[in-house]
Amino acid sequence: MKFSIERGVLLKAVAQAQSVVERRNTIPILANVLIEAAGGEVRFRATDLDIEVVDRAAATVEAEGATTVAAVLLNEIVRKLPDGALVTLTDQGGNGRLSIEAGRSNFQLATLPKEDFPVMASSEYEASFTALAPVLRRLFDKAKFAISTEETRYYLNGVYMHVAEGDGGRVLRCVATDGHRLARIDAELPEGAEKMAGVIVPRKTVNELRKLLDDDEALIEVSVSETKVRFVTPSITLTSKVIDGTFPDYSRVIPQNNAKRLEVDASEFAKAVDRVATVSSERSRAVKLSLEEDRLVLSVNAPDSGAAEEELAVAYGDERLEIGFNAKYLQEIANQVDRENAVFLFNSSGDPTLMREGDDTSAVYVVMPMRV
Known part of the structure; x- marks a missing residue:
């Protein structure tokens, strides 16, 4: 495998991948990012077994191939390279090393076999819809402060995304609560979301998703099943398991007669x-x-x-x-x-x-x- 890529593009992709990686884990391969070069693009895939992020970036691919390398270390190296540098990554295969060259800098990083890298199983999604990034950003940003951090009530450790009856008809709704405060945010129901199962999106996924929603013009494709939720932008796919639990009946907590x-x-x-x-x-x-x-x-x-x-x-x-x-x-x-x-x-x-x-x-x- 050999490809060349602009430093800024590489940094954005690697930063997204390494933030998913768990710092403390007992499975060495989970600390790595899977790099796959093919055609005119490179894919960077990282997972903690609950979340998987795949970032696609344009690059000049001289030799196709794939390998895995420590995500946090790669991010640190790329971050310290000069702005605008052209970075060449080469994996000879067999020697267990990935070469990173930029100008006069040269790094050799240890690799692990790509075959050991766990890829999240694909899921049959029951509902798919698209929404503008600002709509999803508002739903999750305004709700996430109320997510519980109490691990014993694990079903409150995320944002409950579901279809509900609002004042003017059915809405896409996000709710979060920790028992002391509650946030309930509504948006217009997108086409295709009507049959969506209610899912609890975990706190870590909400934080990772936020990084995908900065572009006000971006259209995000959302797919939901009973066990997984997937968010797709033009360059990034974020797939996450949902929390296996029942969110409480929050409507009973919302006062109706406060005058x-x-x-x-x-x-x-x-x-x-x-x-x-x-x-x-x-x-x-x-x-x-x-x-x-x-x-x-x-x-x-x-x-x-x-x-x-x-x-x-x-x-x-x-x-x-x-x-x-x-x-x-x-x-x-x-x-x-x-x-x-x-x-x-x-x-x-x-x-x-x-x-x-x-x-x-x-x-x-x-x-x-x-x-x-």
């Missing part, structure tokens, strides 16, 4: 929460919201370190209310708001609070209160 309405500048609110939370103890991070007509006072009282208070002008016309929240949760929810104003809907100091962006109901957030 006390607070409207506040989302950016100012997030900054004010951050400021007053500075003095709170790291363990609880509790912030109290005291509401009365058109006035909100954020306060923290931490016996060990001190107290803080900040007042904000808001739109609020209901009875006086005092309610406490984890400062981190409040900030994360407020930071999801793309519009100027965030609307909070309260019931009482002990009930879940609903938050949305202005009058837009396509993105809804729920946060549980704390005792303060």
Whole structure:
């Protein structure tokens, strides 16, 4: 195998592959990337047995072939090569070495046989549809902050993507929750998604997928089966197992009758929460919201370190209310708001609070209160 490729193109492909590779694993081949050169392109394939990413890049192929090499090491080498360099990779076969040449630099890396590399079994996908990258980006970006990190409730360790009934008909919906906060994001249902099974996309897959969604013009092909989900861009294919579990009935958690309405500048609110939370103890991070007509006072009282208070002008016309929240949760929810104003809907100091962006109901957030 021998091919030449521009350093920037190679770096993009290798960086994508090495991020999938698990740093700590007991199977040496899983630390490697499979490089396959054929025709006028090179494919870089990496897997951790749960996710597989294949990145295709244009290259000048002199001799076709395939080999595997340490992904993280290859990424480090390519990253340190000069911008614009032409990189030539050569595998003689038989000597267990991959040669990397760029200008006056020459590296020899150990290889492992391509036959040992595990390729994820193909799946029969029950539903396939296409969506613009910004649509998928919004669905996953706005939901992922609420993914649980608690391994015992493994079915909450991802984003639940499914077809649901929205205000104006059926929608493509992403939901994530950790039991303390919940995010529910809707988008127009793409053609072909109607029969899609609901799947829980794992946290690591959500993070890897995010790297594919930066191009606003890109059309992403999504295929879903009961066990796998696949995302295809013009140059990258990301295939992942889905979490084998049942996502809870989240609709029971979303309050329907919260009538006390607070409207506040989302950016100012997030900054004010951050400021007053500075003095709170790291363990609880509790912030109290005291509401009365058109006035909100954020306060923290931490016996060990001190107290803080900040007042904000808001739109609020209901009875006086005092309610406490984890400062981190409040900030994360407020930071999801793309519009100027965030609307909070309260019931009482002990009930879940609903938050949305202005009058837009396509993105809804729920946060549980704390005792303060």
